[in-house]
Every structure is written in structure tokens, then in C-alpha cells.
Amino acid sequence: MNKQKTIFDPIKRTRTFEDVSDKIKQLIFDDVLKPGEKLPSEAQLAQQFGVGRQTVREALRLLEISGFITIHRGGSGGPIIKDTILNRISDLFLDAFRIKKVTLAELTVARLEIEKVVLNYVIDNVEESDIISLQKNVAEARKKIDNKIVATEENIQFHTLLAQASRNHVFFIVVESIMAIVGDFLSRIGPDVKTSDNVVSYHEDIVKAIAEKKRTKAINLLEQHLLEVRNRLKPFVNQKKESNSK
């Protein structure tokens, strides 16, 4: 996978379970194995690859942690192809926050800049179906607000829909990863209805500006919106956060 990542890693010690994992990964990349499909059981895989069960176990563990498969126990259980990579990325980002490798300030800056770029691209490439999706999203959010319910889920989805409308997978993957982290923060903070209402208002205006192809207006709205979000999150930046045991 990642050879010569650094020049300092000289010898390529190839561990069998990594070979097995890479082989299965390759089958997924090549669409031979598709999401939803079941992999053979550990015992069968061990036999087919001609390795021990322990080796297969560690290969599957690697794939599970890397977000390629999920594993279920019990009858008719076993490994299933399922893409959870973006969740894994946000998990690792959260770990990175904990060991102070990445700060919330860095994240919000990156988010602001990348979303601005994305929005600019959306104006040029947006299709009718995207606008409908966005309008549907804000309509549902507004409905919740009217019933005094916070619309956190919809408000996060708004930004991933926006990234989707850029018709660029790189933008989509990056934005969705970032929003997964933002969502995690928000779930801990627990926004109130008034805040949620404010967010939805911005989203409504942004959708309108996109539909009318008003580029600078849309970008200004987004910037103002995200700056407000950043200010709301600011108090939590340096907050001592003990991990979630339960």
C-alpha cells in the first residue's frame, strides 16, 4: 500500500496478514467485491489463502479498522463489505485532537476556505437536481424548527449536499470528513433551537443565492455563516475533554 512513504523506512518486512489484507482491498478497489457482499468466513478464507486462521483474523481486523468491512458475530454473520472509511477518518481526527496534533482552530479555518472554494465551484456546475435536494433539506430543517426541534442532522447534511453539488469527489470526501467531526462536536455541545434556527436561515438564503446564480452573495453568506459557527465553537477549543468511557 504505502511503500516508500518515507525514505527512512528501508526494509520492507512483508507480514502475511498484510498481504492478505492488500489482496482483499484490491478486490474491493477493482469492484470484484461490492458493498453489501459477504466475505467467506475466517476458516474458509484461511483455507483459500493457505494461511492460518490467526493470520486471517488480523487481516480482517486491519480491514475493519481501515473502514473496508464490518464484522458480525453469530449465525450467518461474518465479514461484510461496507465502506466506513469516512467515519474512520473522523475517528482518527478526533484522536488527533486529543493528542493536540490538530486544533479546532485549524479545522474551522480549513473548513471555511475549502467550503468557499467548493461553493464557487457549485455555482458553475450545479444541476437542477442538486438545487431540489438542497431545498428539500432546508424545508425539512425549517419544519423541525417550527416544531421547536433542533435540526442538527439536516444542518450538517446541508454542507455535504453542497459538496455533492460541486460534482467533485475530492471536495465531497474532504467536506464529508470534516462535517463528521463537526457533527461529533455539536452532538456534545447540544445546540439550542434558537441557534439551529439561525443556521437554517443562513442555509435558506444560501440556497436562494445559488438558485439565482448570485456568486458573491452566496459566498458572502457562507463566510458569514461559518464565521458565526466558529465563534460559537470557540469556547470549546481549549476545553479539557476527558474521553468517552461510559
Add this chain to the structure above:
Amino acid sequence: MNKQKTIFDPIKRTRTFEDVSDKIKQLIFDDVLKPGEKLPSEAQLAQQFGVGRQTVREALRLLEISGFITIHRGGSGGPIIKDTILNRISDLFLDAFRIKKVTLAELTVARLEIEKVVLNYVIDNVEESDIISLQKNVAEARKKIDNKIVATEENIQFHTLLAQASRNHVFFIVVESIMAIVGDFLSRIGPDVKTSDNVVSYHEDIVKAIAEKKRTKAINLLEQHLLEVRNRLKPFVNQKKESNSK
């Protein structure tokens, strides 16, 4: 680690190796275990935690892939606390790009936009050490060119160094992931010395503009440079790309 991540994930039965992994993670978060320190061997950990060696192995595997430790074999080997989490995130982004079948066209567009934003931040946040790293990079590249050797590796590294100079880890991770794929393409295309020379020239000018804090000049140079790269890659945009074997 990740309880109630999504509402749809019903009950997270706790697996023993996850408990072991979480315990060690917590010790790292709490600075009880610091980078560089050695963990006990698998056998010792198994005894101390009162679990089997296989369970410890899977826990260590999880920590390894999550970027908390590295593992070495042989005498005086074993697990060592080492933070490689950002590399792990980059690897996952790389996987995400592959699994989502990101096209070269999407990649070059996103790269152009994101690097422009990054460079803007570089101008504001660059430190002396960054400029020295960049100068060293182009000097080595120039040396290779003078000897009629292509400097692909240095030319890719240039852009990750640039992202590093933005002093924003999120930018760095994203750019590093993108450049990994770009490098993958270039290694297959095999640029000639003349092309490589052209690239190095741009890099030299960009470094100079950064050192002189000439913002618009630097950004214009980068844009022109990346547009030329895009044009060179254009013939390969629709080429069937089988992913990386090794």
C-alpha cells in the same frame, strides 16, 4: 472508543481487545505513556491484563493502525509509543479516493483550488525554517536536473512542504493525500528531464516569491504551473487506471 457514533448502530458489544486498546490509549492521552517509550512485550502485556496473547496482538494491531504505536520484531524490539496519526489519516484519504474512483480531472481541479488557498496561508504564516526546507528541496531538484536526472520525488515533496508551511495540519493532510495519488500517476507516466526542468523552474520562482512575500505573484505562478501540469496530464485523464499493486 466510538460509542453512539451513529444512532443506527444499535448495541456495541465490547470486545476484549478493544478494552485493552482503549486502556493503553487512555494512558497515552493522559501522558502516562510518552512517545519514544517502550511498551511491555506481548507476553508481558497478556499476563498483566490477564488476557490471552492473541487478544493483546489484536489490541496492538488496532493501536498500530490508528497511529499510536509502531511495532518492531526481534531482540529488544516490541511496541513503541510513536505518533503517526497524521500519516494514518492520509492513508485513509488515499483509500477513500481510490474506493470512490476519483478521476484525474477531479483531482487536478481540486488540487489547483486547494493549493491556491494553501499558498495564501503560507504567505501569512511561513517561518524561516519552512523557507529553508523549500530552498533545500529546489536546490536538490536542480542538482538532479543538472545531471540529467528527473526530480519527480523532489517535485512532489515540494508541494507537501508548501502545505506544511501553511502551519495547518488539515491542509497538510489533504495535500499530502492528493500528492500521493499524483505521484502514483507520474511514476507510471515517467516524466522526461525537460518537463522536470520546467517544474523545478516554477518551484524556484515560487519559493522566491514566498520569501519576498509577494502574494499575488506567488499565487499566479502556482496557478500557471498547475495549469500546465493539468494540460500535460490531460491525455491521461480518460485512461483506464488500474490501481496500485505495489
Add this chain to the structure above:
DNA sequence: TCACATTTGTCCGTATGTATC
């Protein structure tokens, strides 16, 4: 250079927990 000790990597056999039918 040559053992030697340590530690991970791999395999086997077995037992238990867990989910499905």
C-alpha cells in the same frame, strides 16, 4: 563471524459467546 536471547509472526487445537433460523 557466530551463536544466543528476545520478541513478533504464524499455526494448530479447543472452548465459549453470540446471533440466526
Add this chain to the structure above:
DNA sequence: AGATACATACGGACAAATGTG
């Protein structure tokens, strides 16, 4: 409830790698 199929976990054993004397 019982049978089945699967992951999870334990213990023992040997092979391979690697630093040390």
C-alpha cells in the same frame, strides 16, 4: 427451545527476525 454457524478468546508450539555479546 434447539441446532447451527460464526466470531471471539485461550494456550501451546514453532518459525522468523533482529539486536546483543
